[in-house]
Amino acid sequence: MSAPSVPYIRQTAGAGAARAAQRSRGHGSERRPGWVTYSLLTLAILVFASPIYYAFLLASSDAATIAQNPIPSLIPQSNFLENAGKVLASDINFWKALTNSVIVAVITSVSVVLFSTLAGFSFAKLRFRGRTGLLLFVIATTAVPTQLGIVPLFIVMAELGWLGKLIAVIVPGLVTAFGVFWMTQYLESALPYELIEAARVDGASMIRTFWSIALPAARPAAVMLGLFAFVGSWTNFFWPFIVLGSTNPTLPVALQLLQASYFKDMSLIMSGVVLSAIPLLILFVVAGRQLVAGIMAGAVKG
Amino acid sequence: MATSTTQPRAGRQLPDSPRPPRRVGFSQTLGRWDVKVSPYLYISPFFLLFGLTGLFPLAYTAYVSVYDWHLLGGQGDFAGFSNFAFVFQEPNFWKGLRNTFSIFLLSTIPQLMVAVVLAAVLDANLRAKTFWRMGVLVPYVVAPVAVSLIFGKIFADQSGLANSLLGVIGIDPIKWHGAVLPSHIAVATMVNFRWTGYNTLILLAAMQAVPRELYEAAVIDGASRLRQFFSVTIPQIRPTVIFVVITSTIGGLQIFDEPRLFDQLGQGGPGRQWMTVTMYIYELGFGNQKSFGRAAAVAWVLFLIILAVGMLNFWLTRRIASDATPKEARRKKVKR
Numbered sequence: 001m002s003a004p005s006v007p008y009i010r011q012t013a014g015a016g017a018a019r020a021a022q023r024s025r026g027h028g029s030e031r032r033p034g035w036v037t038y039s040l041l042t043l044a045i046l047v048f049a050s051p052i053y054y055a056f057l058l059a060s061s062d063a064a065t066i067a068q069n070p071i072p073s074l075i076p077q078s079n080f081l082e083n084a085g086k087v088l089a090s091d092i093n094f095w096k097a098l099t100n101s102v103i104v105a106v107i108t109s110v111s112v113v114l115f116s117t118l119a120g121f122s123f124a125k126l127r128f129r130g131r132t133g134l135l136l137f138v139i140a141t142t143a144v145p146t147q148l149g150i151v152p153l154f155i156v157m158a159e160l161g162w163l164g165k166l167i168a169v170i171v172p173g174l175v176t177a178f179g180v181f182w183m184t185q186y187l188e189s190a191l192p193y194e195l196i197e198a199a200r201v202d203g204a205s206m207i208r209t210f211w212s213i214a215l216p217a218a219r220p221a222a223v224m225l226g227l228f229a230f231v232g233s234w235t236n237f238f239w240p241f242i243v244l245g246s247t248n249p250t251l252p253v254a255l256q257l258l259q260a261s262y263f264k265d266m267s268l269i270m271s272g273v274v275l276s277a278i279p280l281l282i283l284f285v286v287a288g289r290q291l292v293a294g295i296m297a298g299a300v301k302g
Numbered sequence: 303m304a305t306s307t308t309q310p311r312a313g314r315q316l317p318d319s320p321r322p323p324r325r326v327g328f329s330q331t332l333g334r335w336d337v338k339v340s341p342y343l344y345i346s347p348f349f350l351l352f353g354l355t356g357l358f359p360l361a362y363t364a365y366v367s368v369y370d371w372h373l374l375g376g377q378g379d380f381a382g383f384s385n386f387a388f389v390f391q392e393p394n395f396w397k398g399l400r401n402t403f404s405i406f407l408l409s410t411i412p413q414l415m416v417a418v419v420l421a422a423v424l425d426a427n428l429r430a431k432t433f434w435r436m437g438v439l440v441p442y443v444v445a446p447v448a449v450s451l452i453f454g455k456i457f458a459d460q461s462g463l464a465n466s467l468l469g470v471i472g473i474d475p476i477k478w479h480g481a482v483l484p485s486h487i488a489v490a491t492m493v494n495f496r497w498t499g500y501n502t503l504i505l506l507a508a509m510q511a512v513p514r515e516l517y518e519a520a521v522i523d524g525a526s527r528l529r530q531f532f533s534v535t536i537p538q539i540r541p542t543v544i545f546v547v548i549t550s551t552i553g554g555l556q557i558f559d560e561p562r563l564f565d566q567l568g569q570g571g572p573g574r575q576w577m578t579v580t581m582y583i584y585e586l587g588f589g590n591q592k593s594f595g596r597a598a599a600v601a602w603v604l605f606l607i608i609l610a611v612g613m614l615n616f617w618l619t620r621r622i623a624s625d626a627t628p629k630e631a632r633r634k635k636v637k638r
């Protein structure tokens with residue numbers, strides 16, 4: 001129909017002709033882009049990275065210098081450790097906030113992965129009455145702004161006596177509709193029926209089949225989902241801020257307290273910002289690849 | 303498929319089975335029960351927890367909104383629509399609505415445009431692909447609270463980075479906190495900072511799924527790179543654009559973290575110039591008034607607004623995007 005494909009040209013007319021054909025095609029997938037593309041991307045990444053670097057510049061300076069000049073220096077100064085020490089020793093309870101954030105993020109991401117995979121396995125691979133309707137319901141609820149239910153949620157938490165306790169943040173984060181949808185999508189294509197049948201023939205119960213067949217098959221998607229749940233929990237502010245209060249904060253809540261009590265010393269606030277960002281930046285270095293893959297995989301299917 | 307084949311297979315296995323037949327009979331009954339109940343059992347944790355912590359509170363908000371209900375006093379008398387009537391005559395409610403929409407538009411539209419361009423740039427046969435993709439995603443792992451603290455300093459009215467940079471090119475200092483529109487731009491910048499890269503990757507994935515033959519055909523028809531972008535890429539990634547617009551609508555209209563921490567008082571400025579609806583909900587329910595009824599009324603109104611705007615978005619994006627496709631098809635027919 002259209003021009004012959006590049007591999008076809010390579011076979012029939014030789015490598016030189018193939019290369020020429022490739023060059024002539026505007027959007028050939030093999031063509032390397034020029035320096036303009038790379039400069040644009042470098043610029044974009046500099047724009048994205050500079051606020052973070054700027055926070056570190058301020059964190060390594062001191063209040064007096066910052067007051068004189070918004071750009072204290074382009075090279076980090078030596079005060080970061082001292083500032084960080086002050087933040088850690090301050091009355092905002094930074095260590096407690098860090099521990100709380102770790103506890104909440106770990107529990108909720110493990111739970112989201114487990115329950116989403118369980119439900120995803122059921123939706124993707126098991127037949128039962130009402131399956132299509134319930135799955136549609138899950139998909140529809142991914143778009144529901146549940147954050148707007150805070151008033152009744154707060155009333156319920158107060159009734160249960162959970163105000164100020166971590167459990168009040170953990171329980172609403174245990175499942176997400178997105179997670180169920182995500183694992184259903186993945187398992188539909190990644191888990192062959194033959195494997196399930198083989199396990200059933202060998203006499204495995206349903207839960208055994210889930211545990212030793214579905215869960216291992218779900219691993220790549222489960223890792224991504226876990227990462228997103230972790231980042232989501234770590235950066236969550238609105239609900240913890242309402243329900244936890246200042247005595248038992250998570251990191252974002254502690255940052256708000258830091259801002260409220262030390263607003264005169266920008267170097268301290270920025271030290272808190274940097275300290276709270278370090279764990280996720282490390283996670284990003286280790287697992288950024290999975291985050292990128294996860295976002296891109298979610299887009300094609302969603 | 304798995305469930306329907308279980309029984310006969312178990313039967314077929316019988317001769318090889320070392321177990322006595324009686325036990326197989328029992329496990330068969332158990333197995334049938336297992337097959338019937340397990341699917342529901344596995345989806346139940348999600349439905350139970352999501353129902354209790356997500357859907358029920360949202361629905362119950364409507365109930366709370368028609369009562370006199372206070373943080374300390376608890377449920378009071380039935381109030382009808384007086385909570386709604388109260389907030390509708392409050393200037394702060396309308397200010398919040400105005401600010402929310404203004405910030406939403408200032409963040410969604412430029413963000414989407416930059417993300418589409420960046421995605422198109424990334425949709426090339428780059429060296430070190432993963433590096434560039436990770437590079438645009440860095441802001442995503444910085445918490446909105448931290449982003450707000452950083453940009454609060456960048457957009458400080460006195461001795462802020464933005465103003466001193468503007469000073470270099472001879473522009474007078476802008477009241478990033480003091481004035482209405484500049485404060486909206488500042489808050490929108492935070493949102494854009496954190497989400498542009500994320501949406502870029504979503505759009506990039508969609509662009510990579512566009513069949514390359516379409517571009518080859520466009521080249522043969524003599525389309526320039528720019529023309530290919532507008533006539534092939536954009537119509538092809540339409541569903542993803544709808545998806546991105548709707549997600550940012552749902553998130554953007556509920557914005558709280560960034561404006562809350564834009565200054566240390568968290569009121570949205572002395573004239574409430576950057577107070578959003580969600581901040582107003584917080585203030586009504588947990589601030590000075592401690593009126594859950596009024597907070598719930600505003601939350602319910604915002605819910606309906608999000609629903610309406612989401613549907614409007616869906617309709618608009620579909621219309622705009624599907625206008626492009628038939629024209630394209632018609633033009634091709636004429637050519638042949």
